[in-house]
Amino acid sequence: MDELVSRILSKYPPDKKEGLLPILQEIQAENGFLTEEILSGVSGHLNLPVNKIYGVAAFYNQFCFHPRGRYHFQLCHGTSCHLFGSSTLLGELEKHLKIKAGNVSRDGKFSLEVVACMGACSQAPVIRVNETWHTHITPEALCKIIRSFKDKKE
Amino acid sequence: MQFDIDINNQIVTARKGETIKHVLDRIGIKVPTLCFMEGFSPTGSCRMCVVEVEGIAQLVPSCSYPVQEWMKVYTHSPRVIKARKTILELLLASHPNDCLYCDKNGQCELQYLAAELHVRERKYRVKSASVQIDKSCPGIERDPAKCILCGRCIRVCDDVIGVGAIDIIGRGSNSRIGTAFNKGLNVDTCVKCGQCIQVCPTGALTEKQSFEKVIEALNNKNCFPVIQFSPTLPASIAEAFNIKASKDILNILRTALKKTGFRQVFDTSMAADLTLMEEASGFIDRLNKHEPLPLFTSCCPSWVKFIENSKPEYLKNLSSIRSPQQIMGRLIKQYITSSAGQKPENVFVVSVMPCTAKKDEAVNDHINNSDTPFVDAVITTRELIQIFKLLGIDFSALEPEPKDPAFSTRSSAGKLFGVSGGHLEGLLRTIHFMMTGQEMDPLKINDLRGLKSRKEARVRIGKQILNVVAVSGLANVKTLLDEIETGGNDIHIVEVMACPFGCINGGGQQTGRDEKKLKTRMKAIYDVDEEEIIKVAHKNPIMTDLYEKFLAVPNSSRNKELLHISRIKGQVQ
Numbered sequence: 001m002d003e004l005v006s007r008i009l010s011k012y013p014p015d016k017k018e019g020l021l022p023i024l025q026e027i028q029a030e031n032g033f034l035t036e037e038i039l040s041g042v043s044g045h046l047n048l049p050v051n052k053i054y055g056v057a058a059f060y061n062q063f064c065f066h067p068r069g070r071y072h073f074q075l076c077h078g079t080s081c082h083l084f085g086s087s088t089l090l091g092e093l094e095k096h097l098k099i100k101a102g103n104v105s106r107d108g109k110f111s112l113e114v115v116a117c118m119g120a121c122s123q124a125p126v127i128r129v130n131e132t133w134h135t136h137i138t139p140e141a142l143c144k145i146i147r148s149f150k151d152k153k154e
Numbered sequence: 155m156q157f158d159i160d161i162n163n164q165i166v167t168a169r170k171g172e173t174i175k176h177v178l179d180r181i182g183i184k185v186p187t188l189c190f191m192e193g194f195s196p197t198g199s200c201r202m203c204v205v206e207v208e209g210i211a212q213l214v215p216s217c218s219y220p221v222q223e224w225m226k227v228y229t230h231s232p233r234v235i236k237a238r239k240t241i242l243e244l245l246l247a248s249h250p251n252d253c254l255y256c257d258k259n260g261q262c263e264l265q266y267l268a269a270e271l272h273v274r275e276r277k278y279r280v281k282s283a284s285v286q287i288d289k290s291c292p293g294i295e296r297d298p299a300k301c302i303l304c305g306r307c308i309r310v311c312d313d314v315i316g317v318g319a320i321d322i323i324g325r326g327s328n329s330r331i332g333t334a335f336n337k338g339l340n341v342d343t344c345v346k347c348g349q350c351i352q353v354c355p356t357g358a359l360t361e362k363q364s365f366e367k368v369i370e371a372l373n374n375k376n377c378f379p380v381i382q383f384s385p386t387l388p389a390s391i392a393e394a395f396n397i398k399a400s401k402d403i404l405n406i407l408r409t410a411l412k413k414t415g416f417r418q419v420f421d422t423s424m425a426a427d428l429t430l431m432e433e434a435s436g437f438i439d440r441l442n443k444h445e446p447l448p449l450f451t452s453c454c455p456s457w458v459k460f461i462e463n464s465k466p467e468y469l470k471n472l473s474s475i476r477s478p479q480q481i482m483g484r485l486i487k488q489y490i491t492s493s494a495g496q497k498p499e500n501v502f503v504v505s506v507m508p509c510t511a512k513k514d515e516a517v518n519d520h521i522n523n524s525d526t527p528f529v530d531a532v533i534t535t536r537e538l539i540q541i542f543k544l545l546g547i548d549f550s551a552l553e554p555e556p557k558d559p560a561f562s563t564r565s566s567a568g569k570l571f572g573v574s575g576g577h578l579e580g581l582l583r584t585i586h587f588m589m590t591g592q593e594m595d596p597l598k599i600n601d602l603r604g605l606k607s608r609k610e611a612r613v614r615i616g617k618q619i620l621n622v623v624a625v626s627g628l629a630n631v632k633t634l635l636d637e638i639e640t641g642g643n644d645i646h647i648v649e650v651m652a653c654p655f656g657c658i659n660g661g662g663q664q665t666g667r668d669e670k671k672l673k674t675r676m677k678a679i680y681d682v683d684e685e686e687i688i689k690v691a692h693k694n695p696i697m698t699d700l701y702e703k704f705l706a707v708p709n710s711s712r713n714k715e716l717l718h719i720s721r722i723k724g725q726v727q
Binding site for chain 2: 036039048049050051052053054055058059065
């Protein structure tokens with residue numbers, strides 16, 4: 001198993017299933033995504049069937065099973081954001097990033113995800129790029145944001 | 155504490171801690187449910203059992219709501235009926251419209267409910283996402299489109315079998331039942347027992363059918379189709395066709411199978427006798443050489459799979475003998491039919507089992523990895539009933555057929571394999587004879603009988619006392635394995651059957667849990683043991699014949715090659 005995973009697992013007592021979520025969160029944060037090998041490692045440590053762990057991980061949006069883009073766009077599709085036009089924003093995002101929601105661009109630079117309410121309804125509509133929030137987004141503002149990331153030298 | 159509550163304007167006594175449904179069941183008021191299972195903690199996921207309680211604004215699920223003293227309950231008020239009907243209509247909105255072509259047609263709980271609640275039109279329509287039928291597993295097939303997410307299969311897999319092979323994946327309207335990384339049911343954690351099929355209220359879970367293959371073989375002129383059937387089959391057939399499970403049923407069944415087109419009919423119990431002989435001498439050998447104890451029986455393929463995949467450290471304890479089905483298949487192909495002048499490649503061995511794991515076993519157990527399987531097709535009891543119906547076999551008009559002269563004699567010990575504890579009982583009878591030269595007296599071991607998930611017995615054999623345990627319901631084995639690990643008790647033999655109470659409740663039996671039917675099936679097997687003259691495997695005349703003409707002495711190297719199998723550690727997941 002990965003050195004990273006064993007390091008994280010060693011911090012949690014074996015066979016204690018309450019450690020599941022923190023373990024997954026730590027791995028997700030450090031590794032960026034969860035793999036079959038990782039889950040089977042966690043399964044062995046906690047003595048939980050791998051399918052149960054997958055069931056838990058698949059429930060939460062914060063976990064993903066494939067690498068995300070370097071710039072991960074999250075568009076809120078909660079009620080408030082919806083009323084303020086997040087559907088239009090989704091169209092714009094898909095058009096300019098040239099990917100569908102849930103996908104990663106070929107060069108691995110961008111990924112796009114539609115999420116349920118992010119809890120910032122008064123700022124609707126909102127998007128989040130990696131850890132940065134952008135509020136009261138209009139299609140024009142969105143274009144600017146996307147361009148700024150496209151121009152970014154890596 | 156007892157108190158009165160008001161149900162449909164009737165005063166009824168209720169006990170503290172009971173749910174509303176408990177009280178309703180007791181007084182004979184039926185509320186529909188799709189997710190409730192007796193003996194399991196309620197989840198309230200289907201909402202079909204809702205009732206109206208005065209003073210509570212919403213309808214409450216009766217399966218999980220505890221009774222309280224002040225309660226006034228209405229179970230079939232217009233509001234309740236309307237709610238139930240709407241819930242059902244919403245469930246049906248995404249359900250395929252193909253009842254006529256469904257395997258569960260006529261036995262589907264969803265279908266019954268639609269009839270009961272008088273659903274006469276498709277009120278809501280949703281575009282159902284195209285989903286693929288999961289055919290990856292050799293024993294079980296899953297059609298996600300027909301799944302109503304009641305969660306019964308998950309609970310059985312977690313609580314009764316204890317392997318947790320499936321779970322709800324995803325969330326909200328995207329949730330579905332499946333395995334990790336959408337790999338399909340053919341994952342190592344699944345032991346293919348088929349208990350999920352038993353509890354599924356719709357046609358989402360079924361066995362992978364070998365029906366067509368069997369019909370094809372029956373119609374193929376170059377083929378010599380023969381059939382072997384499990385010890386539980388006669389009782390299940392009697393139940394399905396409403397005939398009395400008397401002594402004659404076995405011979406009636408033979409007639410029916412011959413009429414179906416099978417050229418020879420074999421009772422797998424005969425191979426079970428052979429299993430007992432080999433296993434008994436294997437055990438005595440183990441005892442004398444101080445090899446690892448306890449000995450684990452290996453007749454249940456789900457249990458074997460569980461050890462191979464999840465507990466490989468116990469492989470050394472597992473008996474190396476093949477299961478009766480595989481032994482019977484090999485005997486038929488290599489000895490019985492060839493002495494009758496048939497080429498093994500023309501012989502088509504069908505096996506009827508109350509089990510879906512046997513399908514998996516037959517596919518995975520080959521002779522020297524060549525392509526000739528021991529058993530060509532495994533059908534479940536349900537599939538055989540379908541074949542009988544298809545071919546118009548009328549049980550009321552059948553004359554009992556005398557048994558085939560050769561290879562159908564079996565002892566009642568081999569028959570006992572159908573119930574939990576039975577394999578052990580038969581095994582002890584033969585071990586007793588092999589160790590002391592005398593028959594055990596009495597032959598019946600009462601401690602190993604009855605509908606219990608764990609049965610223990612202490613049996614004196616000569617100077618030796620043997621502690622034996624029979625466990626059914628694979629989840630119950632975990633405590634036993636812990637006990638063995640800590641070395642707390644001195645157990646000699648452990649018999650495990652993955653399905654609760656053994657093969658009488660196997661994943662290939664008629665669906666729907668019913669304790670009364672289980673008791674009848676169990677009694678039918680015990681009755682055979684009462685009435686049979688040959689009650690021990692070593693007295694079966696065929697055994698003598700086989701050991702003289704085909705095999706060497708029990709547990710010898712020739713037999714090891716023919717009847718035993720080397721267990722390989724599976725991939726742990």
